[in-house]
Amino acid sequence: MKMVCKKMCVVACVLVCLIGLSGNAAVAGGDVLKMATTTSTDNTGLLDYLAPVFKADSGIELQWVSVGTGKALALGKNCDVDVLLVHAPAAEMKLVQDGSVIDRTELMFNDFVFIGPPSDPAGVKGASVKDALGVIASKKASFASRGDNSGTNKKELQLWKHAQLAVPDKETWYIQTGQGMLNTINIAAERDAYTMTDRGTYIKYESNWKGNPPLVILVEGDSTLRNQYSALAVNPKKCSNVKYDLAKKFIVWMASDKTQKLIGNFELMKKQLFIPNAK
Amino acid sequence: MDYIAQGFIRSIELLLSGDPETYSAIFTTLRISSLSIVASLIIGIPLGFLLGYFEFPGKRQVRAIVDTLLALPTVVVGLFVYAFISRRGPCGELGILFTITGIAVAQTILVTPIVVSLTATAIESLDRRLRATLVALGARGRQILITSLMEARYAVLVAAVTAYGRAISEVGISMMIGGNIKWHTRTITTAIALETGKGDFAVGIALGIVLLTFALVVNSSLTLLKKRS
Numbered sequence: 001m002k003m004v005c006k007k008m009c010v011v012a013c014v015l016v017c018l019i020g021l022s023g024n025a026a027v028a029g030g031d032v033l034k035m036a037t038t039t040s041t042d043n044t045g046l047l048d049y050l051a052p053v054f055k056a057d058s059g060i061e062l063q064w065v066s067v068g069t070g071k072a073l074a075l076g077k078n079c080d081v082d083v084l085l086v087h088a089p090a091a092e093m094k095l096v097q098d099g100s101v102i103d104r105t106e107l108m109f110n111d112f113v114f115i116g117p118p119s120d121p122a123g124v125k126g127a128s129v130k131d132a133l134g135v136i137a138s139k140k141a142s143f144a145s146r147g148d149n150s151g152t153n154k155k156e157l158q159l160w161k162h163a164q165l166a167v168p169d170k171e172t173w174y175i176q177t178g179q180g181m182l183n184t185i186n187i188a189a190e191r192d193a194y195t196m197t198d199r200g201t202y203i204k205y206e207s208n209w210k211g212n213p214p215l216v217i218l219v220e221g222d223s224t225l226r227n228q229y230s231a232l233a234v235n236p237k238k239c240s241n242v243k244y245d246l247a248k249k250f251i252v253w254m255a256s257d258k259t260q261k262l263i264g265n266f267e268l269m270k271k272q273l274f275i276p277n278a279k
Numbered sequence: 280m281d282y283i284a285q286g287f288i289r290s291i292e293l294l295l296s297g298d299p300e301t302y303s304a305i306f307t308t309l310r311i312s313s314l315s316i317v318a319s320l321i322i323g324i325p326l327g328f329l330l331g332y333f334e335f336p337g338k339r340q341v342r343a344i345v346d347t348l349l350a351l352p353t354v355v356v357g358l359f360v361y362a363f364i365s366r367r368g369p370c371g372e373l374g375i376l377f378t379i380t381g382i383a384v385a386q387t388i389l390v391t392p393i394v395v396s397l398t399a400t401a402i403e404s405l406d407r408r409l410r411a412t413l414v415a416l417g418a419r420g421r422q423i424l425i426t427s428l429m430e431a432r433y434a435v436l437v438a439a440v441t442a443y444g445r446a447i448s449e450v451g452i453s454m455m456i457g458g459n460i461k462w463h464t465r466t467i468t469t470a471i472a473l474e475t476g477k478g479d480f481a482v483g484i485a486l487g488i489v490l491l492t493f494a495l496v497v498n499s500s501l502t503l504l505k506k507r508s
Contacts, residue, residue, distance in 0.1 A: 034377060043477065048461070065377060065458035079366035080376050183476035208478060241366050241374060 033246040035064040036075040037085040038151055039180035041229070042066035044204045044273055049266055054253060060246055066180070068150025076101055076232065079239030083247035084232045085254075087198075088151035092230060101232040105251050108263050108274040109228045112155060113202060114219035115185070116141075116194035124194070129222045130163040137165055140173045142193035144184050147176025155227070156196050162224060189214045198227050200273035207269045229274070231255075254278070282480060289481030290488060300461070301485055308466040311379055311453070312446040315386035319442055323391045324435065327398025328424055332410075342399070348392035353451030360385040361455055377458040382466075385452045390442040397441060401434030402427055433507040440504065444497040448490065 041047050042064065051062045065075070069086040076084045077100045084101065086092060095101045114124065114132055122141035124132040136143050146153035160167045168174040175193060177184045181201040188195040195215075197205075206213050231254055233247035253259055255278035263276045293301045330341060363370045364381055375381040405427060413423050428435060450468035457464030459473060467486045474483040 063377070063460050063463055065460055067458075079371070179476060182478070186476065186478045239366060241371070 031060045031243070031246055033060050033062050033083060033243060033250055034081045035062060035083045035085060035250075036072035036081040037064050037066050038069045038072060038087055038229075039066050039182065040087070040152075040198045040201045041085055043180065043182045044200045044268070046200070046263070046266055046274065050254075050259070050262065053259075053262065054250065058249055058253060060249065062250070068146065068148040068153065068180070070149030070151075070154070076234045079234060079242060082234055082242045082244070083250055084234070085229065086151060086232070087227055087229045088154045089228055089230070091151075091154060092232060095232070099235055100238055102235045103233040103248065103251055104230055105232075105255050105278065106228060106230045107254050107278050108260075108276045109226060110199045110274050111220070112152065112196055112225040112227050113199055113217045114194060114196050115188070115202060115215040116218050117192050117214070118216050120218060121192070122194070125218045127219060129159055129219060129224055132219045133160060133163045133165055136194055137168060140171070142173045142175060142188075142191050143168075144175045144177055144188035144191065144193045144195040146179070146181065146184050148178050150181075151227075152181060152196065152198060159196075159224065185215060194218070203268045203271050203273055211269060228277075286480035286484045290485030293481060293485040294488070298485075301482060303462055304465050304467050304470040304486060305489055307379065307464065308447055308468070311382050311386065311466060312443060314379070314383035315390060315446050316439065316443050318383065318387040319391040319394050320439055322387070323394025323438075323442075324398050324428065325424070326391075327395040327435075327438070328402055328428065330395060331399035331402030332423075332427065342396075345392050345396045345399070349396055351389055351392065353389060353449045354455065356385050356389050357452045357455035360388065360452070364456075376456065377460060377464060379457070379464060382453055382457045382464060385456050386446045386449065389449065389452060390446050393442040393445060394438050397438030398431075398435055401431040401438065404434070405430055433504050437501060437504050440497055440501050444494065444501075447493055447497075 037047065043066070047062070047064055051064075054060065054062055064085075065072075065081070067075070069088045069091065072081075072084055072086050073088070073091055073095055075081045077095060085107075092101070092104060096104050114129070116122075116124065122135050122139045124135050127135065135141075145156055157167055169176075175187065175191060177187050179187070181197055182205060184195055185197055185201070185205050187193075199220075202217065205215075231251045233244060233251060234242045236242055236244035260276035260278055263274050264272065266273055292298075330338070330345065360381070361376065362368050364373060364376045364384075365371055366374065366376070375384065409427065409430060410423070413426055418426060448468065450472055453459075453464070453466045453469045454472065457466065457469065459465050459469040465473075467490050471483045471486050471490075474480065474486075
């Protein structure tokens with residue numbers, strides 16, 4: 001009995017190790033392009049939709065880490081990825097100027113919206129961005145901020161500045177989550193707070209709740225709320241290890257007529273999430 | 280309340296229907312923890328033997344350091360390994376950031392102290408007369424090592440299983456070094472963290488059930504082994 005039990009233990013251990021090790025071989029082979037991107041392109045499912053088509057067209061496998069744009073730019077600067085897909089034009093231009101990235105190509109846009117509880121405790125519905133922020137600050141209504149240096153976060157900080165208000169960094173009603181967009185919306189919903197999101201992620205959130213979400217759009221359509229996405233290749237002159245040729249292929253592919261049409265056709269709940277605008 | 284019940288039902292569906300995303304996370308976890316456990320055993324058992332078998336000056340201090348490393352925080356390991364394997368870091372040439380290999384390396388660092396410490400304890404608690412007998416019978420170097428380890432085999436297995444338990448359940452390293460890349464470095468724990476944040480509980484619960492099952496198997500085999508040793 002003792003022997004049988006022992007043998008079974010050994011067999012079980014070996015099996016687990018084999019399962020573990022065998023799969024490794026399958027991963028190798030083929031070109032792999034590493035991309036750092038913002039949480040919005042990942043959360044909405046856009047990349048899950050595009051990556052298989054890219055693989056079929058070029059044979060290149062796209063792998064992405066989804067982080068805030070600030071971190072994505074840092075990953076590019078540190079040579080840890082080959083290509084970036086981000087949305088913070090001002091911060092992107094800085095990296096272009098210092099030569100860390102090249103080939104900046106504008107691909108698509110959507111817009112930011114302010115969302116909050118349907119009861120709208122501060123009464124911002126339909127207001128301009130400037131007024132809405134002013135009211136939220138004066139009434140000390142809860143507001144969830146990404147607080148992670150992401151593209152959305154950078155935009156939000158810029159809007160406070162535009163409204164000539166100090167960023168309410170240490171106020172108790174200002175919740176800095178340090179997490180992705182969808183996470184932040186969920187935190188805002190739990191705390192009955194307002195927050196700012198890109199429209200793509202909001203539509204995804206709406207569809208998660210089957211069209212009946214606890215937070216609704218309150219402020220939209222302001223000209224300051226445009227949200228431009230671009231792709232950038234990490235400069236091979238600064239980072240000798242990056243796969244520049246693959247990155248370049250990806251950028252050209254993203255800007256091609258075919259892919260631009262695919263991006264335009266990407267819908268959730270019959271709503272278009274991104275509007276292609278590559279030149 | 281409703282969504283928790285729904286999450287449970289959906290999670291059972293996911294597991295039974297062989298949902299590729301769920302199973303990809305499970306197999307990735309198994310692959311990484313197997314790699315790291317094999318590496319940590321290869322490094323840890325000989326070191327543990329040396330530490331337990333020989334008397335040398337400063338042994339107590341070394342022991343204290345190893346025991347301190349048992350409580351190594353995963354995020355600190357993640358931070359250091361990240362800094363080293365980032366392409367601008369000293370080991371950047373390897374290009375293993377955001378890969379399974381990278382996670383396995385960091386997990387090896389995390390669990391090797393467990394293997395070393397528990398193996399040393401196992402060797403120390405062997406009958407003192409064993410060593411004298413072995414030497415008297417003319418055993419040398421490797422023979423002493425193998426015979427001692429065979430005598431302490433259950434205790435060494437306990438070390439391996441404990442280390443395995445730590446490796447499959449950690450989230451800090453997998454998240455920081457792996458980057459939670461879908462189909463590649465998304466493990467059970469990082470997937471649960473992601474899905475909970477996104478508010479999609481079904482996948483989280485399904486993976487939670489799998490992880491609990493693993494923990495149960497690991498723990499019951501520990502109890503069994505401890506009885507034997």
